[in-house]
Amino acid sequence: MHTLTKMSLTPKTIETADPISKKTLEAAQKGMGMIPNMYAIMANNPALLDAYSHAYTSFRENAGFTSQEQEIIFLSVAFENECDYCMAAHSFVADKMSKVPTTVTDAIRNNTEIEDPKYKALSLFSRIMTAKRGNPSQDDINAFLNAGYTENHILGVITGIGVKTMSNYFNHVFNTPVDDAFKGRVWSK
Numbered sequence: 001m002h003t004l005t006k007m008s009l010t011p012k013t014i015e016t017a018d019p020i021s022k023k024t025l026e027a028a029q030k031g032m033g034m035i036p037n038m039y040a041i042m043a044n045n046p047a048l049l050d051a052y053s054h055a056y057t058s059f060r061e062n063a064g065f066t067s068q069e070q071e072i073i074f075l076s077v078a079f080e081n082e083c084d085y086c087m088a089a090h091s092f093v094a095d096k097m098s099k100v101p102t103t104v105t106d107a108i109r110n111n112t113e114i115e116d117p118k119y120k121a122l123s124l125f126s127r128i129m130t131a132k133r134g135n136p137s138q139d140d141i142n143a144f145l146n147a148g149y150t151e152n153h154i155l156g157v158i159t160g161i162g163v164k165t166m167s168n169y170f171n172h173v174f175n176t177p178v179d180d181a182f183k184g185r186v187w188s189k
Contacts, residue, residue: 011040063156121147
């Protein structure tokens with residue numbers, strides 16, 4: 001469990017953000033109807049928000065996973081990294097947008113078994129890769145491949161871990177408050 005920190009950066013708005021962050025905040029407002037607290041605070045450093053935004057979008061568009069599988073990766077990494085903010089946010093996205101079966105989302109959140117064998121293998125491999133810092137055993141790799149995934153999917157999992165590591169670490173340091181929209185899926189380990 002991480003220690004709660006007390007950081008004091010002021011969240012940025014579209015009006016107060018630098019030109020790079022302003023574009024990302026405008027896109028979030030347009031696409032989600034809100035600017036998540038994480039984005040508003042990340043906007044204090046345009047390199048972080050820009051890198052996160054681009055990596056997130058590329059993962060969504062190019063990693064080779066369905067929207068359900070993407071959320072399973074994000075939730076599994078956030079669980080392993082104990083990120084309360086991302087667990088709430090991605091549980092909300094899984095439920096409302098990606099339509100991940102609630103039984104799957106809840107199994108990840110509660111560290112219980114996922115019944116669907118392919119989703120189970122994806123979650124487990126994402127957690128193993130995170131916990132072992134990218135050093136899975138050959139047995140770990142074989143179990144993932146035997147579930148119907150490919151070596152290219154391993155690269156996609158690595159991308160998802162990279163994206164979530166940026167946001168998870170950020171949220172740990174800044175103890176980002178969970179947005180009202182995500183509060184129905186608040187989580188703590």
